[in-house]
Amino acid sequence: MANMAQAIRMALHxxxxxxxxxxxxxxxxxxxxxxxxxxxQGLKRTWNSPLDERGIIGxxxxxxxxxxxxxxxIQFADYIYNTIDLLKIAGxxxxxxxxxxxxxxxxxxxxxxxxxxxxxxxxxxxxxxxxIPGWKxxxxxxxxxxxxxxxxACQELxxxxxxxxxxxxRVKGEERIPGEPEDERQLSKMIDAPLGDRSAWRPxxxxxxxYAVPIGKGKVVREGDQVxxxxxxxxxxxxxxxADTLRxxxxxxxxxxxxxxxxxxxDLVKASIEKTGRVLYVNEDTEVTNFGEHLMRRTVEELFYxxxxxxxxxxxxxxxxxxxxxxxxLASVPQLADxxxxxxxxxxxxx
Amino acid sequence: xxxxxxxNREEASSATLDRELLVRIHDVMxxxxxxxxxxxxxxxxxxxxxxIGGPGEEAFNVPLGLLMKKGQGLDSDYLHAHYRQSATLLAxxxxxxxxxxxxxxxxxxxxxxxxxxxxxxxxxxxxxxxxSSPIEVQYAIAPGTAMAQKRHGGDGIxxxxxxxxxxxxxxxxxxxxxxxxxxxxLPILIIVTNNKWGISTTADGQHGETRIxxxxxxxxxxxxxxxxxxxxxxxxxxxxxxxxxxxxxxxxLMEAMVSRLYGHSSASGANFVANEVDCLKEFxxxxxxxxxxxxEQMEALRNRYTEExxxxxxxxxxxxxxxxxxxxxxxxxxxx
Ligand SMILES: Cc1ncc(C[n+]2csc(CCOP(=O)(O)OP(=O)(O)O)c2C)c(N)n1
Numbered sequence: 001m002a003n004m005a006q007a008i009r010m011a012l013h014x015x016x017x018x019x020x021x022x023x024x025x026x027x028x029x030x031x032x033x034x035x036x037x038x039x040x041q042g043l044k045r046t047w048n049s050p051l052d053e054r055g056i057i058g059x060x061x062x063x064x065x066x067x068x069x070x071x072x073x074i075q076f077a078d079y080i081y082n083t084i085d086l087l088k089i090a091g092x093x094x095x096x097x098x099x100x101x102x103x104x105x106x107x108x109x110x111x112x113x114x115x116x117x118x119x120x121x122x123x124x125x126x127x128x129x130x131x132i133p134g135w136k137x138x139x140x141x142x143x144x145x146x147x148x149x150x151x152x153a154c155q156e157l158x159x160x161x162x163x164x165x166x167x168x169x170r171v172k173g174e175e176r177i178p179g180e181p182e183d184e185r186q187l188s189k190m191i192d193a194p195l196g197d198r199s200a201w202r203p204x205x206x207x208x209x210x211y212a213v214p215i216g217k218g219k220v221v222r223e224g225d226q227v228x229x230x231x232x233x234x235x236x237x238x239x240x241x242x243a244d245t246l247r248x249x250x251x252x253x254x255x256x257x258x259x260x261x262x263x264x265x266x267d268l269v270k271a272s273i274e275k276t277g278r279v280l281y282v283n284e285d286t287e288v289t290n291f292g293e294h295l296m297r298r299t300v301e302e303l304f305y306x307x308x309x310x311x312x313x314x315x316x317x318x319x320x321x322x323x324x325x326x327x328x329x330l331a332s333v334p335q336l337a338d339x340x341x342x343x344x345x346x347x348x349x350x351x
Numbered sequence: 352x353x354x355x356x357x358x359n360r361e362e363a364s365s366a367t368l369d370r371e372l373l374v375r376i377h378d379v380m381x382x383x384x385x386x387x388x389x390x391x392x393x394x395x396x397x398x399x400x401x402x403i404g405g406p407g408e409e410a411f412n413v414p415l416g417l418l419m420k421k422g423q424g425l426d427s428d429y430l431h432a433h434y435r436q437s438a439t440l441l442a443x444x445x446x447x448x449x450x451x452x453x454x455x456x457x458x459x460x461x462x463x464x465x466x467x468x469x470x471x472x473x474x475x476x477x478x479x480x481x482x483s484s485p486i487e488v489q490y491a492i493a494p495g496t497a498m499a500q501k502r503h504g505g506d507g508i509x510x511x512x513x514x515x516x517x518x519x520x521x522x523x524x525x526x527x528x529x530x531x532x533x534x535x536x537l538p539i540l541i542i543v544t545n546n547k548w549g550i551s552t553t554a555d556g557q558h559g560e561t562r563i564x565x566x567x568x569x570x571x572x573x574x575x576x577x578x579x580x581x582x583x584x585x586x587x588x589x590x591x592x593x594x595x596x597x598x599x600x601x602x603x604l605m606e607a608m609v610s611r612l613y614g615h616s617s618a619s620g621a622n623f624v625a626n627e628v629d630c631l632k633e634f635x636x637x638x639x640x641x642x643x644x645x646x647e648q649m650e651a652l653r654n655r656y657t658e659e660x661x662x663x664x665x666x667x668x669x670x671x672x673x674x675x676x677x678x679x680x681x682x683x684x685x686x687x
Contacts, residue, residue: 062495098464102684
């Protein structure tokens with residue numbers, strides 16, 4: 001099966017062939033490298049930009065004004081912070097012009113921990129992104145969703161922030177992308193650039209088919225009735241593992257992959273909490289003014305009398321960075337054991 | 352209102368412009384000045400919260416608007432402006448009442464529906480990108496429309512304008528870098544209207560470069576500093592620069608020296624400053640001397656616009672404010 005980087009690449013190929021995407025650009029996005037995580041190798045519409053994040057976001061806005069459907073990359077989300085006022089402009093242009101202009105653009109950027117990236121290759125961006133109105137914000141946790149969300153993003157009329165959990169970019173999927181060949185070695189031969197000189201290399205794209213993960217729709221990935229856990233990105237597969245372990249111990253946990261952070265699938269979350277009466281929100285951004293805190297507030301305000309226990313948030317520690325040493329990273333952001341424990345505790349909590 | 356005919360090369364390079372065009376430029380300059388004075392008055396009478404605008408830049412901004420290729424899409428020119436561009440909008444044929452509506456933040460404000468400050472124009476059907484308050488961001492955005500135009504072919508260009516103090520922002524450097532990439536030079540006219548002021552900070556204490564236009568040289572961008580207080584010079588220089596950008600599909604950096612006749616904004620009082628060159632006054636003296644227009648004709652014109660705008664201001668006064676529930680409108684575009 002394809003990994004997430006390959007899935008994104010295939011989605012972008014589909015988008016440049018069929019969805020009118022004319023520019024896929026950013027630092028080292030074009031040949032010869034095709035992106036530091038290989039997500040843009042072999043694509044027709046890629047080009048390398050100057051090393052200038054404000055220029056990248058600004059140009060994407062301009063291209064979108066001219067109706068070009070750009071996909072812009074910020075190499076690491078750690079370096080998107082100096083573009084925040086441009087992101088705000090992208091988010092407010094439709095509103096500020098009272099509906100006159102709209103910006104069909106995608107910004108993709110790898111986020112989060114998991115590759116021992118130290119202080120400046122481990123930042124999350126979901127808490128900050130969800131503070132910027134006017135964007136749609138998505139974050140896949142597996143290759144098939146990565147493919148389907150990118151296809152939806154490239155058909156949007158509005159700016160879409162596509163957050164790529166970098167710990168999962170090399171993880172293979174469990175479900176086949178429509179059109180993906182049976183044999184993953186064959187896929188690799190077809191679409192992965194060779195090492196060394198690749199100037200003569202051309203990818204051989206499989207006959208990819210459209211597949212949509214609608215923006216705004218979450219997914220129940222494990223059904224359960226005692227406790228709900230809502231997550232996205234890197235921590236989502238950990239929540240699934242934790243739920244599977246707990247199931248063997250007789251605890252039934254429902255796992256929801258939010259997939260879209262804004263506008264998020266409250267109906268799905270709400271229905272699950274109404275069933276279980278217990279909810280744990282998990283993400284790895286720093287925990288103060290965290291997006292999970294918003295979900296907790298809404299849970300308390302709307303579902304208070306249905307709750308059997310206080311809603312909980314498991315998130316990154318509010319420290320200035322993620323340190324390089326193993327122990328530092330593991331202590332800073334939620335790991336499998338933290339999630340399992342938190343779920344266990346919550347499931348056992350009685351009013 | 353008819354558009355002025357475009358001059359051919361010989362005419363454009365002669366010392367002055369033909370009579371019809373001089374009269375046309377003067378007409379829009381007066382209209383723009385009267386509009387700004389009306390906006391200031393509205394502010395002072397409590398019919399608006401904040402004023403910022405372009406009195407003192409008419410001699411440059413009117414020719415700019417008259418020379419633009421107006422329309423929507425890649426074959427027309429894009430304008431990424433700052434908040435002193437009313438004269439350019441009027442030169443394009445915009446009705447001045449829209450600016451009054453924005454001043455009064457009425458629901459009828461055609462640019463932002465009562466959401467944004469005066470002078471924050473937006474008009475997609477004419478490729479006028481929404482003006483936003485953060486200084487210099489338009490310089491980071493403009494290369495995007497220019498890039499689309501380059502790919503498209505044709506002779507549409509992108510124009511970006513802003514002040515001198517803002518060039519200290521990184522976005523100005525971004526614009527120079529992105530416009531002159533050897534991989535893809537862009538058809539973009541980069542304009543700086545230099546009034547030598549930030550809000551209260553003067554350029555001489557902050558800027559070591561002799562001229563802002565000198566910064567183009569490092570990027571092999573053709574550059575020039577011109578007297579933006581003379582509409583004839585502005586017309587000719589803009590025409591030449593725009594022809595170059597249109598045909599060569601390469602960037603041009605133009606610095607225009609202009610005046611700031613009512614201070615920075617209403618925050619600094621919006622009172623007339625007597626010690627700066629008034630481009631309209633100078634132009635009128637010249638028109639009178641050259642026998643193009645008489646003093647009486649020019650006064651009659653000013654009176655006519657003053658009356659028209661006073662009537663428009665009265666009309667706007669009674670127009671409804673946006674409804675509170677409208678805050679939820681247009682957060683996202685749907686199904687276009
Ligand atoms: C990024 C940013 N910083 C500060 C301000 C506040 N501000 C508004 S106008 C201005 C001065 C701008 O001077 P200049 O660029 O020369 O343009 P001018 O107003 O003189 O035409 C400042 C500091 C702002 N709007 N945006």
